[in-house]
Amino acid sequence: MGKRSMAMLIAALVAGSLLTGAPPSRASAAGAAPDRASPPGLPWIDLDTVTIPELRARMADGSLTASALTRAYLWRIRAVDPKIGAVLRTNPRALREAAASDARHRRGAARGPLDGIPVLLKDNVNTRDLPTTAGSPALAGRPPHTDAPLVTRLRDAGAVILGKANLSEWANFRAAKPTSGWSAVGGHTRNPYVLDRNPCGSSSGSAAGLAASLSQVAIGTETDGSIVCPAGMNGVVGLKPSLGLVSQEGVVPISAEQDTAGPMARNVTDTALTHAVLTGADPAARPGGGLRGKRIGLWRLPSLGPEVDALMRRTAGELRAAGAEVVEVTPPHQERLAELEFPALLSEFHRDIDAYLATRHGPRNLAELAEFTRTHPAERTCFAGLELFEQALAAPPTTDPDYRAKRAELKNLSRRSIDETMAAHRLDAIAAPTNPPAWKTDCARGDNDVIPSSTPAAVAGYPSLSVPAGFVDELPVGLLLMAGDREDGELLSLGAAVERKLDAWRAPRYLPGS
Template identity: 35%
Template structure:
């Protein structure tokens, strides 16, 4: 039986390449074929924004290198997509989905993009995303950008794609690439991964460098792996991590970062693990169907030896309100990013982007730009506002010290377990890691997952528990990609 592209994992691909059955160049061509048939035709899910014109040459060169010296890493020859807010110093643009930045080329790779090239990955293209990571306006649907249009959920096109890493999730779900990289400020990896039936790992802020990523919030932003299996997500994570002199957040991981996270892939990882369920507040929006899927997942974990602490409520959950942190940090962070694009860049400030949109309203302002305007005219960009400082301190207190930390300490927990991405608001403000894993499907065919969350740099425990659950409850299935038009 020949190599099967659909649902192929990184280990399976490497085995096929090692045997000579497959080359990286052939693999890129296979993905091109699926993109042509289903992303830009047929169901037209619209997840791929731009393809790297040199991808085939890069893949062929890596094939030559493999034959001569062997693979660099498990990612050697693996085609992947990057979210369109991650810089690549090549022939592709980095626009965050904005027409104002449609002609913007980065002068060099983002730190993580350079790490991927070093590992031998093929950066095949850029994934579509919610414009400016869903910070452009109120009421814009997830997965929409003025440059790329609307990403559709391949499981049910009437269901949202979720989060701003929509294209990254959908491309992986549809087997348009092996793995992808998304970014998250508050749910933008977890949410689309949940709705796309894939694994999404949102790491501790600081585990992966943010240098060269068009930002939203300096205190909450992070990139992370998106994959169809926990193992593939971890293999990608290995290549992404590292201390970066340009990103102070990465310095906090000294002595806590692991060279190889595959060491924590433990099929018996649930045995004896103490898992807390914060029932209060976080379950209020669940449908009966979703609740049944979640409770069924708990039954699986109990059978595998987990100790379920139900309920382990977070006492501050209802105190966490709107925060001005992201609004204030956006102007400051974006300005710093634009300044590094060089003197030839057309967009030099947030105001330049707003003015461009005003000058091209039909193309750019289908849903408006109220959030961009608020960030420009109600914040200074200096992070000195009293409200900002108070909100930042409140977020840390309610979400971190008196929230997750206090709950896990009180109940002696290894992790908290949330339905889908419903815990993203509290984990993101704490800067803490989460991983979402598929748990089931609704009667409408929409995926529904569970999300393990822990404290800073406790990715090893998340990986162990998520992998154990996946190995004993592997229910992921690819979308049919049938067009009903």
């Protein structure tokens, strides 16, 4: 989708959000728990459900300031985050940035839809004025010299950088059996729905923080599943953009062939607005679409369990009732993708992390990083393994002909798995379960996260979008939508229609688990 078409979609979503208003908070309807209480000074705004267009409208009429909104989110972080550990640090300049936004609004010089909107950044995104650690003490010293370009875009758009979110250390590319949501710098991030359950990785703090209404939007990053799985498991929306739309410069890498940052929010409208800022889309307008006449291929993945499969079958029925045609599909080549992806990532990680570490104070390459991790006590407080570092050090270089052949085959088969399936069934998108119900966090056992749905789009570099689909008991499950290269706008439009039909979001209750 071109910039003009994307802009028209954004304006349609904004208009729809202002027209329909936010859905009522289920927590409010049932009698809000203390964790869902409105912050001091903003009793008339439900942070759970308010959208960016609604906030903009209040800022425009003078009934809300960016300073008041920022103070509200800082209050919620202080009140709620001790339960979940999503936020590593807040930005001491956040209120100053909000005051600058208020001055622009008073002059009629607001910079766009994110001016004055608080944003959390995953702590592998460079910020010149805040530490960027990837969750490791190895990078906990001096901040980077410059902002990542995506942070520059957010600042230029007037967004308030609220702080840094915890993540799975090194984006879960350290140990053979990691525990998602844990880092040596931030400790454990917990799932706000059931606190002993996992938030999925590696954008765990970004997703859990959104579920707990600690920021209006957040930035995550993904190599394979690390935006969409946390979004699904924490009941929020996450977009993995088409590869190359968002600059990866200044982001701690795993693989330039698959890495991308992307927007996360509690609704598709806010996700789309943030995506527009990150990619430089120019807002203008076009009517929004519904589900009638859309063709969606459902990849059921019953291996994720009978409860998830039952939810997918109910979801298919709801989409059909809204006029969509849903056909069952099984994208080809999945076993071969699973065989090829990890060895390629090992070679790419060695190349790309060496290049990144050379720009930072601390270990200067992967060999030095492995030695730091092996000897630093904080790195062993959940699990001690660094098998992936060691395997990457032993992997063939990216100049090796065998590696090149495998990456070329990966690219070809992953794109064919989506393109051929969509062409054969004349689909607008492929849908699949994003995640199983969250497993219990257990440092000794590690993750239980064999989730194949994210791989085709991740390896192909195509967009994927997770929207809330429903619950298994108290635990959220997402619906993952995939489409072709650069079809991000079409996917967001379809995702907005799916979101309206399923109406599956509900606030977390911070249950203790067992």
